[in-house]
Amino acid sequence: MPGYKFVKSSYSGGNAGQECVEVARNIPRTVAVRDSKRPDGPVIVLGPTAWDAFRAGLVRSSD
Incomplete structure (x- = not known):
């Protein structure tokens, strides 16, 4: 895997165990x-x- 530097999405919750997406x-x-x-x-x-x-698509689906 290339040197991706993942950060947690700003839409992800801060609690452990929650569904979170990381983006690089x-x-x-x-x-x-x-x-x-x-x-x-x-x-x-x-x-x-x-x-x-x-x-x-995410923005449209949250409207």
């Missing part, structure tokens, strides 16, 4: 996403356009 944006033109409870588990890697579409 330190690699140019790449956004990596993983489950914070499975740091050695699968990583989804997206390009900027796919990431923007994913985020737009």
